Each structure stands twice: as C-alpha cells, then as structure tokens.
Amino acid sequence: MISQPSLKTLAGTCAAALFLCWGLTLALAKPDVSPRPAPDPKLGEVVYQESCARCHGPAGAGDGPDAKRMEPKPRNLAEGIFKFRTTASGTPPTDEDLFRTLSTGLPGSRMPDFQRLPEETRWQLVYHVKSLSKVFEETRPEPIHLGTDPGSKGANLEKGKELFAQLGCVACHGTHGRGDGPSAATLVDNWGLPIRAADLTHGYSYRAGSSAGDVVARLLAGIDGTPMPSYVDAVSKEDAWQMAYYVRSIQEKPRWARAIEAVRVEGELPGDPSDARWDSAPRADLRLASGLYREGKVLPAAVTAVMVKALYNDKEIAFRLAWHDPSRNDTEPADRASLFLIPDRRAKFQIGSLRSWPASSDAPSLEQLAWSAEGTSGKAAFADGRWELVVSRPLSPAGGVGLTPEGRPILLGIAVWDGGNGETDRHRANSNWVDLVLK
Numbered sequence: 001m002i003s004q005p006s007l008k009t010l011a012g013t014c015a016a017a018l019f020l021c022w023g024l025t026l027a028l029a030k031p032d033v034s035p036r037p038a039p040d041p042k043l044g045e046v047v048y049q050e051s052c053a054r055c056h057g058p059a060g061a062g063d064g065p066d067a068k069r070m071e072p073k074p075r076n077l078a079e080g081i082f083k084f085r086t087t088a089s090g091t092p093p094t095d096e097d098l099f100r101t102l103s104t105g106l107p108g109s110r111m112p113d114f115q116r117l118p119e120e121t122r123w124q125l126v127y128h129v130k131s132l133s134k135v136f137e138e139t140r141p142e143p144i145h146l147g148t149d150p151g152s153k154g155a156n157l158e159k160g161k162e163l164f165a166q167l168g169c170v171a172c173h174g175t176h177g178r179g180d181g182p183s184a185a186t187l188v189d190n191w192g193l194p195i196r197a198a199d200l201t202h203g204y205s206y207r208a209g210s211s212a213g214d215v216v217a218r219l220l221a222g223i224d225g226t227p228m229p230s231y232v233d234a235v236s237k238e239d240a241w242q243m244a245y246y247v248r249s250i251q252e253k254p255r256w257a258r259a260i261e262a263v264r265v266e267g268e269l270p271g272d273p274s275d276a277r278w279d280s281a282p283r284a285d286l287r288l289a290s291g292l293y294r295e296g297k298v299l300p301a302a303v304t305a306v307m308v309k310a311l312y313n314d315k316e317i318a319f320r321l322a323w324h325d326p327s328r329n330d331t332e333p334a335d336r337a338s339l340f341l342i343p344d345r346r347a348k349f350q351i352g353s354l355r356s357w358p359a360s361s362d363a364p365s366l367e368q369l370a371w372s373a374e375g376t377s378g379k380a381a382f383a384d385g386r387w388e389l390v391v392s393r394p395l396s397p398a399g400g401v402g403l404t405p406e407g408r409p410i411l412l413g414i415a416v417w418d419g420g421n422g423e424t425d426r427h428r429a430n431s432n433w434v435d436l437v438l439k
C-alpha cells in the first residue's frame with residue numbers, strides 16, 4: 001500500500017512529466033482505495049451455508065455433518081478462538097488474517113482453500129465469520145509489529161539454533177524439529193483433545209505458511225487454542241527473525257514421486273540403512289494418510305510421509321524406508337511398517353486404495369512384506385524421532401510377485417503403524433499405490 005507522504009514525493013519528483021505522473025499516481029494510489037466490497041450479509045450467509053456449514057455447522061458451532069471424523073476438528077467459529085493470527089494472543093485475527101486463511105486453506109488439516117471463489121466473495125465470508133462470534137464486537141484485534149526481515153543473507157542460523165534450544169522450542173518440537181520433544185506426547189489443546197507439536201522439518205504441512213515471515217508471526221502471536229505460546233515478550237524482533245530463518249533451514253524439501261526407481265548394484269545388497277551404497281538410489285517420498293479415527297482415544301496421526309529407496313541385484317531387491325515418528329515403541333502396540341505389492345496391475349481396481357485393505361475375502365490378495373519393531377535386528381535404527389529400515393525379498397519368490405528388470409512396473413504401497421499412537425490393524429497411515437520400476 002502507498003502512504004500519503006510517498007505519493008507526495010512521487011508527485012514532486014516527476015512534476016515535469018506531468019501526464020505520465022498523473023497516470024502513475026492514479027495507478028499507485030489505487031491500493032489505497034479498499035478493494036473490499038461493502039458487506040452484503042445475505043450473500044455471506046448463502047455462501048457460508050454452501051461452502052462451510054458441512055464442517056463448521058450452520059451457525060458456526062463446529063458441528064457440521066462432516067465434522068465428526070475430522071482431526072483436527074473444524075473450529076467452533078462462535079467461540080472466538082483463532083489459531084493463525086498476526087495479532088496479540090487473546091485478541092481476534094485481523095480481517096486480512098481471516099482472508100488469508102480462507103484463500104490458502106490450512107494445509108495439514110481438512111480446511112480447504114477457497115481460491116475458486118472470487119476475492120469479493122471471500123471478503124463476504126470474512127464478514128460472515130466475524131458476525132458469528134461476539135469476540136469481534138468485544139475485543140479489538142491488536143496487530144503485532146513483526147519487525148524487519150533481515151533477509152536470508154542477514155540470517156545467523158547458529159544464533160537461531162541456540163535460541164530455538166534456549167526458548168524451549170525443543171521441549172515440544174524436539175532437538176531436530178521432528179515433533180518429538182519430551183513434552184510432545186502429553187500436549188492437549190483448549191478443547192481437551194490431544195495435539196501434535198508440528199514436525200517443523202515438513203514445511204509443506206505448516207497450516208499457515210512456511211516462509212520466515214509466517215514463522216515470525218506464529219512465534220510472536222502464538223497459536224491460540226493450542227499449547228504453543230506467544231513469545232512476543234520473551235524475544236526481540238531481531239532474534240525472532242533469526243529463529244524463523246533457522247526453522248526455515250531445517251525444512252526438508254520433499255521429493256514427491258509417483259514411481260520408485262530401483263537401481264541395480266553388483267554383489268551383495270546393503271543390509272544396513274546407513275550403508276553408503278544407498279546414496280546411488282534416487283529418493284522417492286510418499287505422502288501417508290491416516291486410515292481411521294477413533295474418537296477421543298488416539299492421538300492425531302504423526303507419520304505423514306515415508307522416504308523410499310530401492311536397490312536390486314540378480315537375486316534380490318532391498319528397500320530402505322525412513323519416516324519420522326516421535327517415539328520408539330518396540331512392545332505391543334509396536335511401531336510397524338509393511339510394503340505391499342499388487343500381483344497384477346489390473347487387480348488394483350478390485351483392491352481399491354491401500355486404506356481399504358484388508359477387504360472382503362473374495363478380493364485378490366496382496367503380497368505383504370511386514371516389519372515390526374518388536375525384536376528388531378540390525379536392519380532398523382531409530383534416532384531423534386526417525387526410523388530407518390531395510391527390508392528385502394527375492395526378485396521372484398515362489399508364489400510371490402515376480403519382478404523383472406525393464407519389465408512391466410508393479411504397484412507398490414506402504415503402510416506405517418505408530419505404536420506410540422496405539423495404532424494396530426486398519427488404524428495406520430497409508431500411501432497411495434505407486435509404480436515400482438527396476439532400472
């Protein structure tokens with residue numbers, strides 16, 4: 001937005017080129033004229049009932065028909081607690097904060113983005129959301145000044161890392177930011193439900209943006225309704241930015257893939273997940289989605305992605321899986337993982353998604369390579385909230401799925417059970433089916 005003084009300066013400096021300046025001033029002055037439409041409560045209500053009520057409920061009480069099986073739950077918009085703000089803790093969000101939530105959605109939750117609706121309609125929704133709660137009449141939003149972005153070049157990552165430990169972020173988010181801090185397992189939100197400290201290495205699953213500026217806003221404003229406090233009185237603006245750039249530096253770039261390419265090696269296959277020979281295989285990341293939600297009983301799913309590599313020789317194929325899990329559990333319910341192979345691609349249509357397996361008895365069977373942390377041998381390792389595991393099988397086992405180099409791709413899926421979350425049977429995190437290709 002252009003402020004009055006800068007417009008004046010602009011007008012002064014280019015007084016000679018009057019025509020040009022007149023046009024330019026008009027164009028630049030435009031953002032000052034609010035792009036927001038005047039409130040149209042009827043329109044807001046109609047669009048809200050169409051697009052939001054199924055989750056947030058007709059009056060915003062968070063009790064829509066689709067809300068039951070959701071984790072985290074759709075917000076009770078009448079209650080007036082908002083997580084993602086640029087305002088002081090305990091004060092409501094700004095209109096821009098709400099507009100942003102509607103425009104970008106909240107990744108890592110079921111709250112969708114509403115890019116498909118014109119901006120004007122989104123503003124009507126902002127007004128409607130504000131009409132659902134008294135908090136907007138009773139409490140003024142207190143925007144927090146976020147300080148000055150030093151830019152990534154001005155960021156001192158060492159300092160940021162120190163602050164991350166000093167300020168106690170590690171208690172919840174863990175030393176490496178994988179959501180595995182000592183307090184992580186006990187966190188509960190304002191509504192009495194268990195909540196996960198975000199895995200900060202998974203930038204793609206931050207609800208409200210993963211840029212340094214977004215992180216600074218979360219740090220200074222806190223995330224109301226959750227155990228994540230506001231640090232506005234605990235840290236200077238400069239330090240907040242250093243920490244935000246540190247957080248940004250631990251975000252790992254995901255390599256989402258629809259195919260896993262196994263690479264051929266001579267001699268024995270590596271049995272150890274830390275063997276240097278794994279470097280020669282391309283990494284494929286698969287997203288995992290949780291199968292079932294048992295109300296009140298389970299923690300929200302922690303395992304949201306698995307990293308896969310594959311190597312083969314003339315006899316065998318080995319897979320290396322790695323995933324983040326806040327705790328190691330090697331007694332029942334133990335951490336487990338399975339790799340599934342579909343014997344014939346055409347059977348996919350009968351099997352459906354991995355989520356629906358095991359299906360009815362007449363459905364075609366899958367080949368399952370199962371691993372459990374119970375009695376784990378040297379082929380798996382757990383450290384700092386991360387499992388690494390190697391599983392292998394013959395290329396063509398008797399009665400199993402035959403794999404041939406340059407042959408037709410085979411369909412593969414992965415399921416991970418988090419024992420610390422009480423996950424057993426169909427309650428687990430599943431991938432989609434992807435192609436397994438032997439190069």
Ligand code: HEC
Pocket residue numbers: 048051052053054055056066070072073074075077081082083084085093098101102106109110111112114125129207
């Ligand atoms: C499919 C379900 C679903 C739909 C449809 C949906 N939401 Fe949400 N919404 C959620 C969930 C789940 C959350 C809570 C996410 C969290 O706690 O991290 C949420 C959170 C919110 C929040 C709170 C943000 C904050 O800072 O705490 C607002 C505001 C909101 N939704 C508005 C809307 C509006 C307006 C619409 C319709 C245009 C809408 N939602 C449609 C599921 C939905």
Ligand code: HEC
Pocket residue numbers: 083164167168169170171172173183187195196197198200205206207208209215218219223226227228229231243247
């Ligand atoms: C008491 C536990 C706790 C502490 C301490 C804590 N956090 Fe969090 N943090 C959480 C929880 C819980 C969430 C997830 C909130 C949710 O899912 O709605 C979270 C989420 C986040 C997010 C993700 C925001 C988004 O858009 O999804 C960031 C970034 C973050 N924390 C950074 C930090 C940093 C940096 C510190 C230290 C200055 C810190 N947190 C301290 C519990 C904590």
